[in-house]
Amino acid sequence: MSIKVAILGFGTVGSSVARILCDLKPQGVELTHIFNRSVARKRAEWVPSTVTWTESFDEVLASDANVIVELVGGLDPAGEWVRRALEAGKSAVTGNKKLIAQHGVELDRIARAHGASLFYGAAVAGGIPVIPGLQHGLAGDQVTRLEGILNGTCNYILSRMEEGAQFADVLKDAQSLGYAEANPSEDVDGYDARAKLVILSRIALRADLAVEDIPVRTITSIAAIDFEYAGELSCTIRQISRAETRGGALLATVGPMLVPKNSPLAWSRGTENMVLVGGKYGGDVVFSGHGAGGHPTAVAVVSDLITLAHGSGNIDLPSRKAEVSGEFLLRHYIRFVVKDRPGIVGEIAGALAGEQINIHALFQRPGFGKDSLPFVVTVEPCTNSALKRALAKISSAEWLAEPPLDLQILEPEEPLK
Ligand SMILES: NC(=O)C1=CN([C@@H]2O[C@H](COP(=O)(O)OP(=O)(O)OC[C@H]3O[C@@H](n4cnc5c(N)ncnc54)[C@H](OP(=O)(O)O)[C@@H]3O)[C@@H](O)[C@H]2O)C=CC1
Numbered sequence: 001m002s003i004k005v006a007i008l009g010f011g012t013v014g015s016s017v018a019r020i021l022c023d024l025k026p027q028g029v030e031l032t033h034i035f036n037r038s039v040a041r042k043r044a045e046w047v048p049s050t051v052t053w054t055e056s057f058d059e060v061l062a063s064d065a066n067v068i069v070e071l072v073g074g075l076d077p078a079g080e081w082v083r084r085a086l087e088a089g090k091s092a093v094t095g096n097k098k099l100i101a102q103h104g105v106e107l108d109r110i111a112r113a114h115g116a117s118l119f120y121g122a123a124v125a126g127g128i129p130v131i132p133g134l135q136h137g138l139a140g141d142q143v144t145r146l147e148g149i150l151n152g153t154c155n156y157i158l159s160r161m162e163e164g165a166q167f168a169d170v171l172k173d174a175q176s177l178g179y180a181e182a183n184p185s186e187d188v189d190g191y192d193a194r195a196k197l198v199i200l201s202r203i204a205l206r207a208d209l210a211v212e213d214i215p216v217r218t219i220t221s222i223a224a225i226d227f228e229y230a231g232e233l234s235c236t237i238r239q240i241s242r243a244e245t246r247g248g249a250l251l252a253t254v255g256p257m258l259v260p261k262n263s264p265l266a267w268s269r270g271t272e273n274m275v276l277v278g279g280k281y282g283g284d285v286v287f288s289g290h291g292a293g294g295h296p297t298a299v300a301v302v303s304d305l306i307t308l309a310h311g312s313g314n315i316d317l318p319s320r321k322a323e324v325s326g327e328f329l330l331r332h333y334i335r336f337v338v339k340d341r342p343g344i345v346g347e348i349a350g351a352l353a354g355e356q357i358n359i360h361a362l363f364q365r366p367g368f369g370k371d372s373l374p375f376v377v378t379v380e381p382c383t384n385s386a387l388k389r390a391l392a393k394i395s396s397a398e399w400l401a402e403p404p405l406d407l408q409i410l411e412p413e414e415p416l417k
């Protein structure tokens, strides 16, 4: 089978897809159209003259291109364009995790109803073949657990902060290198990773989760001092996404966590992503590689195009709607910054004891002024809600110089009692 391809969106990923198609010329894949707003400024001399540059989606829809590659991003108007293309019987390939997390099930239904296919291998973990790996390679297992690093921008920021860089500087670098989303809050506040976790949960756990049900935490509250205290616990800090089935329940969460330095997750640097998949029959499988950036992501898009050109469709793995709980039972790291005076630790211990939460350790580095003194309390495994109630009891204490930072510590979880 031969496919004619129209790329929608000639930005970081779209231009890399065009570049790879022009360089590799994969058999049966012909680039025919490039669509972008104000397209004249996008023209590149390395694109063959046979390719039509256009600002009109209707022109693409009316053309003989039978596959659209949506790399515009966001829900609107990109979602409407994908829907209209599928309804016209054209297949679609996209890297748009926001769209697939929220409307993937419905778009897949539309594709099947019109004899088309919908591929989104680039939507999770950039160039790492985790989606085809789950859809094909692990379809024969019963996956019960997903855990990993799903956002390259956060990993880039946190691994650079670990080396001493400042948050604002590294975020700027991530934006200029094309890793960050158009609105970087999607990355640093956890929404991008959450959308990816929803997609992976659908494929691997066969659970259809509502995006907004998964608790997310921002990485913007992490400070240099947290890497120092994390180091004293033989840990570093990474944005971790987790989902697992436990009994009848589904637990899921996204946010910065303390990761033991001997965990493979701690070794990931820069834009590397890593996904650990736990299967009932096959045990653990790890996927890793570059999760952001034009070329790695474009590899996933071009691989989807080659799969389509070979006439292969997706395996239908039905998912069921599932309710989410964020109540993992884990140790926590709590960093306080206080206006120092006697009795503070006693008040904290009292608030924790009121929720049956036991202190595990207490760290206080010398060398800080009394007006803004950071110290850390770690606690034995407890749920988020119990800890939240305990911290609420001291939230208006006059000695708090800033709200406490609470991070889960990633380690094998104690069995639920
Ligand atoms: N960058 C990455 O590392 C990865 C990105 N993705 C996903 O891939 C998609 C594209 O990302 P990326 O290439 O980084 O984004 P960019 O912002 O670099 O590219 C988007 C392109 O779409 C164009 N565009 C935006 N809105 C419109 C519109 N309304 N009409 C016509 N053209 C429009 C933009 O034009 P203009 O230049 O005028 O803004 C730009 O050329 C997103 O869904 C993203 O989440 C997935 C994995 C990794």
Ligand SMILES: N[C@@H](CC=O)C(=O)O
Binding pocket: 123, 125, 126, 150, 151, 152, 153, 154, 179, 180, 181, 187, 192, 291, 292, 293
């Ligand atoms: N902004 C995203 C890009 C890839 O999905 C990220 O940083 O991971």
